[in-house]
Amino acid sequence: MASKLKVGIVGGAGYTGGETIRLLLNHPDVTLTFVHSRSNAGNPLHEVHPDLLGDTDLTFSDHIAPGADVIFLCLGHGESKKFLQENPLEAKAKVIDLSQDFRLGETSGARSFVYGLPELNKSAIQKADNIANPGCFATAIQVGLLPLAKAGLLKEVYATGITGSTGAGQKLQDTTHFTWRANNISAYKTLTHQHLKEIGRSVQQLQPGFGASINFVPWRGDFTRGIFVSSIIAADRSLEELRALYREFYAQHPFTIVSDETIDLKQVVNTNKCLLSLEKEGDKLVVHTAIDNLLKGASGQAVQNMNLMCGLEETAGLKLKSIVF
Amino acid sequence: MASKLKVGIVGGAGYTGGETIRLLLNHPDVTLTFVHSRSNAGNPLHEVHPDLLGDTDLTFSDHIAPGADVIFLCLGHGESKKFLQENPLEAKAKVIDLSQDFRLGETSGARSFVYGLPELNKSAIQKADNIANPGCFATAIQVGLLPLAKAGLLKEVYATGITGSTGAGQKLQDTTHFTWRANNISAYKTLTHQHLKEIGRSVQQLQPGFGASINFVPWRGDFTRGIFVSSIIAADRSLEELRALYREFYAQHPFTIVSDETIDLKQVVNTNKCLLSLEKEGDKLVVHTAIDNLLKGASGQAVQNMNLMCGLEETAGLKLKSIVF
Amino acid sequence: MASKLKVGIVGGAGYTGGETIRLLLNHPDVTLTFVHSRSNAGNPLHEVHPDLLGDTDLTFSDHIAPGADVIFLCLGHGESKKFLQENPLEAKAKVIDLSQDFRLGETSGARSFVYGLPELNKSAIQKADNIANPGCFATAIQVGLLPLAKAGLLKEVYATGITGSTGAGQKLQDTTHFTWRANNISAYKTLTHQHLKEIGRSVQQLQPGFGASINFVPWRGDFTRGIFVSSIIAADRSLEELRALYREFYAQHPFTIVSDETIDLKQVVNTNKCLLSLEKEGDKLVVHTAIDNLLKGASGQAVQNMNLMCGLEETAGLKLKSIVF
Amino acid sequence: MASKLKVGIVGGAGYTGGETIRLLLNHPDVTLTFVHSRSNAGNPLHEVHPDLLGDTDLTFSDHIAPGADVIFLCLGHGESKKFLQENPLEAKAKVIDLSQDFRLGETSGARSFVYGLPELNKSAIQKADNIANPGCFATAIQVGLLPLAKAGLLKEVYATGITGSTGAGQKLQDTTHFTWRANNISAYKTLTHQHLKEIGRSVQQLQPGFGASINFVPWRGDFTRGIFVSSIIAADRSLEELRALYREFYAQHPFTIVSDETIDLKQVVNTNKCLLSLEKEGDKLVVHTAIDNLLKGASGQAVQNMNLMCGLEETAGLKLKSIVF
Structure with missing residues (x-):
């Protein structure tokens, strides 16, 4: 068997850092060589992520161990760009950035992203050295629009989406106070969400x-996890034609599935799947x-992008048990 | 002080029946003279509505006590029409029907509804003998559209709304199983909700x-209680003009309030208010x-309709403490 | 009709302050003359308590308006004592303190509490000028024990209680972050909760x-609101004798009800009731x-204590519609 | 590599059947050869378990495919006994029964259970042909008591436990109606829970x-998933001695972990772990x-029992990503 990939995480104390740790600890083709967190250096991972108690003895580190094949940047928006400027990584290290810093064509030194x-750029990803990982709402909305755009059929879109509290990060704030948020619904960033830019780029591509x-x-x-989006779009074609269009578009994408039935959020919670249904x-x-x-x-x-970049099976380490209930 | 109104409820074992009981028990101008429920006749109200334990010794009755000034029909859709056919009420009894049976101009014998x-038809309600009470989504959506329609400015509407589980009634069904519904979101009746008909009538009025x-x-x-709707509509006027339009339209409506700030669902849960915000x-x-x-x-x-029909203060019995948290 | 009581609130921006406002705004025998909050002085109440939008135009004040008959102190633990030291109130003003500062016999100047x-001290409350309002867990636990203690039957108690997030106040903290608390259960202050002291005093009384x-x-x-406690106690008497004991003890207490049936938390949420059931x-x-x-x-x-102190009906302003669902 | 185990499930349409499917589909050493369900025979698994859409094309079967190495019985209480009587299985098939039918020493023909x-009977399980899988509350409570019992230190126990709605199964019933259960707490089977019998047996062992x-x-x-139990027990030993006792007892049990810190339910939700903390x-x-x-x-x-019975690694297929949030 080939030797395992050496993989590191920068910004391992946040939500996306924690989820990346959870996935990589169980990934069959990967060794997690470091988890960087300046504020938690020296502490065991399970002090910040207590569900990991018993799963690993790794501690947070304050430096970037050399020799990594892939480095995940799980930093806040604006911090990835700064981190790359201040911490020159080895040229051989592939970078997967989860912030929005490089999603619109920005570069960092010799690194272009x-x-x-994958549903839009799989072959480019397979050859890439640096990845700008899409936003969460951006992913859910785009996957609903790309087949129409590919067919030149996309018209004005009216979309409403709902997100779990983890989308707001782990910082304490009024809108993530349990007392306020439980049983509550509210709108924010109406018509001005920052993900609209990356969606626009993809659609025009x-x-x-x-x-x-x-x-x-x-x-x-x-709720804590998940995004559900309903998009209304004028379309001449029949539902059958449209479903066929979507199915064909996603035929080679193992996580993106067009359902004949109505869907609900918990079908995908705690998995890497994207479900679609058309009416x-x-x-x-x-x-x-x-x-x-x-x-x-x-x-x-x-992690899906890492798999593609590194020639692993696209679904490796991502066959996850859904929470379902 | 004037003598109290004599009021009865038909179909008192369901959710809307229970809420009507709760409101009328505390209403200062009303005596609740009977609560009809065939299947629960003879049992105390608190057997079906256990939160009423200690609040009342009333029992369910299987007949309509004579002399009622107002009768609320809290029956399923289709059942109100049938009930009125099979149970001729005294002519003097005003009827408030909570089903959808009479919302589109239907009549029952001499009774026209x-x-x-109130935001649309207050003066007609004040003179009415029979009321078809609006649907829940219909209320939330219409209140968002009527000022535009009044000004002749309404164009195509793209609305998404979310409702609590009480909207589905107390019957056990898969989509109200706790295990399924907790932390879950799903769409239903996409573009075909039955309330669109009554909304269309009001808008064209x-x-x-x-x-x-x-x-x-x-x-x-x-969640269990509440509806939140966001409607997108093309509009030429400025936000200031539109807000002024809405404020003027609702100036005489004590429960319907245009907020300058963003709103959230729990501002209104367990109250009779309708909050609006415009962006x-x-x-x-x-x-x-x-x-x-x-x-x-x-x-x-x-109850608001009863107050208007009977010359009571519009807010009587409806100054409710919100759940807020 | 007698003139209304003049009532003020100190510390009106927190959870208990907000709830006291909500109750007093609708109380038939009371005029809310001021709501004190240093940090919010000058702002409308609905800026801090947005559910009050449309209900009142009152603003927060930074001084104690003279002439109040009753003043509620809705301050943090330790702050009431300090406030009374630094702000000498008119001698005629009755004080109801919601903190734990005076629950164990402490005094402040001439004021003894x-x-x-009410289930323990109703006649003393009716004559009192100053009240130390009990803790939340203390109330729930004591109400379950007092009839046994009165009969000299109380033995060692093994109790578990669960509380909503509002019990932890509105300050942002890790254990009230929505992402952490949703769908989660945890123990805290095991065997060392501060309310055990006031419970001990009452039991020995x-x-x-x-x-x-x-x-x-x-x-x-x-969840956000409510406390549910189950206490296990060795007892020789039969269930019937014990139920009779409890019913007799609570016969004159309108909010405390011994149920023949099993009880659930939502029977009381958003009400002033206390339900008990014995097995x-x-x-x-x-x-x-x-x-x-x-x-x-x-x-x-x-507010119940205010009613008792001021000769009002014990339930005035407290006939609240439960959330029930 | 050794050939994979052939494994089947009887009663695959319920909650425990569904979870067993989810685990076995991703288990590295197992082939799921049949999922039996009389009522769903012929239908794809994802019709009943819609989160499996895209994961498998298996259909439910109405017969027991021959050749199975292990058969899981995921049937209701009382149904396993009946099933084994009516459906003689091949002698070589090991049986793991999830009902309570065989937990107290009952046998079925030649099969004794x-x-x-594993924390009590690991070596017996490794040699067993038939397993009576413990109850959920029974597991949580026993794991908290066994080290004391082993040391002869166990005295009277006062325990309170809370369970998610999945514990009540998928049948629609009043206590799993979302409208009732959301934000609600209630007690049931007070001091009479059926799991007390199997707990008593283990303790006396x-x-x-x-x-x-x-x-x-x-x-x-x-909430939907999880059990949290707090047990109060008189104990002479110091906390340090007791913790050492527990740690030693669980040293060889990979899923059962004694935490130095306080624990919360979501540390274990969607995993096979059992966390303990002592105060x-x-x-x-x-x-x-x-x-x-x-x-x-x-x-x-x-599945852990299957691993032990079949000589697989105890944790095979059970390194699950927690839901954590």
Whole structure:
């Protein structure tokens, strides 16, 4: 058997860092060689991620161990760019960045980044040395639109999406106080969510000249994990034609599945899957999509990208038991 | 002081029946003279509604006590029509029907029904003898649209709404099993919700000739009470003009409040309020509305209608402590 | 009609302050004359308590308006004592303190405090000028034990209780982060909860010489409101005798009800009720009690105490609609 | 590589059947050869377990495919005994029964059953042909008591436990209606839970002559997965001695971990782990334990037993990513 990949994580104390650790600890083809966290250096991982008690004796480190094949950057927005400037990594280390710092074509020194949505860019990812991992809402919305864009059929989009509290990160804030958020729903960043930029780029990659609006209203949900999006789009084709279009588009993508039945969020929570379902009434198509925001929307997709970049099986380490209930 | 109204409830064992009981027991101008339920006749109310233990010694009755000034019908859809056919009520008894049986202009014998949305029909309600109480989603959506329709500005609507599990009634079913619904989100009746008909009627009452679509995607939420709706509509006017339009429209409506701030669902849960907030980006207006589906969306609005019909203060018995947390 | 009581609140920006506002705004015999909050002075109440939008135009004040008949202190533990030292109140103003500062017999200047558990001290409360309002867990546990103590039957107690997140206050902290607390259960202050002291005092008031342990394990629950306690106690008497004992003890207490049926927490949430149910197996009695921690466990009981102190009906302003679902 | 075990499931449409499927589909040493369900025969697994969409094309079968090495019985209580009577299995097939039918020494024909709690009976399990898999509460409670019993130190136990809704199975019933259960807590089977019998047997196996009561109050929790138990027991030894006792007892048990820190339920949800923490105050020891009721409390422990019976690594197929948030 080939030797295992040496993999490190920078920013291992946050939610996406923790999920990346969880996935890599159980990944059959990987050795987790370091987990970087300045503030937690020297402490065992399970002090920050107490569910890992009994799973590993690794401790957080304050330096980047040399020799890594792949380094995941699980840092806040703006911090990845800064980290790469201040910490020159070995040239051979592939980088997968989970922030939004490089999703719109930005570079860092000699490193240029491929937008890591396998459903859009799989072959480019397979050849890439640096990946800008997509945003969570961006993933859920795009997967609902790309087949239409590929066919040149995409028109103005009216989308509403709901996200779990983990989407807001682990920092304490009023909108993640349990007392406020339990049993509550609210809108935020109405029509102005930052992910609209990366969605726009992807759509135009497939349907050049697309100029209509993507109107998106994000909601805060009263659950911890998951994103559910319903997008309304005018479409001439029949539901059968549209379903066929989507199925063909996703035929080679193991995590993205077009369901004949209605879908619900918990079908995908704690997995790397993206489920879609299509409905049509009159001239309006509605596409529903569901992902786990921390997995297909962040750390799971990052590992999927690692698998693709490194020639591993795309699903390696990602056959996860759903929470289901 | 004037003598109290004599009021009865038919179908007192369900959710809306229970909420109507709770409101009427504490209403200062009302005596609850009977609560009808065939299957529970003879049993104390608190056997079916255990939160009422200690609040009342009333029992369910299997007949309609004579002399009622107002009778609330809290029956399933289709059952109100049948009940009125089979149980001729005294002519003097005003009827408030919470089902959808009479919302589209249907009559029952000599009884013709006014659509009981005070924000649309207050003066007609004040003169009415029979009220068809609006649907819960219908209330939340309409309140977001009526000021535009009144001004002749309403265009195609793209709305998503989420509802608590009480919207599905107390019957056991797969989609209200706790194990399935907890932490889950799903869409249902996409673009085909039955409330679209009553919404269409109301909109055309204010903006005759309105012919565009009201595209509505309802979601099942993982909470018990409340409805939150976000509607996207193209609008030329400025946000300030639109807010002024809404404020003016609702100036005389004590429960319907246009907020300058963003709103959240729990501001209204366990109250009869409807909160609105407006946001605008480019040419798109987004109207967010929040109600408690069982109160402003059902029993609270029914009591509000009773107050209006009977010359009581509109808010009598409806100054409710919100759950807030 | 007699003129209304003039009532003020100190510390109106927290959870118990907010609940006290909500109750007093709707109380028929009271005028809320000021709500003190240093940090929010000048701002409308609904900026801090957004559910009050449309209910009141009151603003927070940074001084104590003279002439108050009753002042509620809704301050943190330790702050009430300090506040009374630094802000000499008019002698005629009755004080109801919701902190734990005066529950064990402490005084402040000429003010000595009656422990405000009506089920224990109703006649003393009726004559009192100053009330130390009981703790939330203390209320729930005591109500389950007092009838036994009165009869001299209380023995060692093994109790487990679970509390909603509002019990931890509005300060942001790790254990009230939604992401952590949703769907989670944990124990804290095992056998060392601070309320054990006031419970011990009350028990010995009724059963002098009681020296056995009250072993109490508190749990954090994944809900916002409510306390549920199950206490196991050895008891010789039959279940019927014990139920009779409890019913007799609570016969004159309108909010405390012994149920023949099993009880659940939501029977009391958003009300001032305390429900009890008793079960027996072998020589072990189990007493289950349920309250809303912010109402019967704090602000509701404070208003109940005001009613008693001021000669109002005990239930005035406290006939609240439960959330029930 | 050795050939894979052939494994089948009887009763694959319920909760424990579904979890067993999820585990076996990803188990590296196993081929799932049939999933029996009379009512669903012919339908794909994902029709009943929609989270499996895209994971497998297996269909339910109405017969027992020959050649199975291990058969899991995921049937209701009473049904396993009946099934074995009516469906003679091949003698070579090992049986793991998840019902309570064989936990107290019952036999079925030539099949006698070992009680499958690895922490109690590991070496017997390794030699067993038939396993009676423990109950969920039974597992959580026993793991908290066994080290004391082994040392002859166990005295009367006062335990309270809370369970997720999956513990009640998938049948629709009032206590699993979302509207009722959300944000609710209630007690049931107070001091009479059926698992007390198997707990008593295990305790006496280690501490013969133990005759004190195990007083247990089970609560229904407002979450789907997990059990948390706090047990109070008088104990003379110091906390350090007791912790050492527990650590030594569990040293060879990979899933059962004594934490130095306080524990919370979500550390174990969606894993096969059992976490314990010990606290002491005066002469009272409190043991907190947490498991996932469907995994360590059912299907996960069943697979663990299979691993032990079949000479596989004890943790094979059971290194599961926790839900954590």
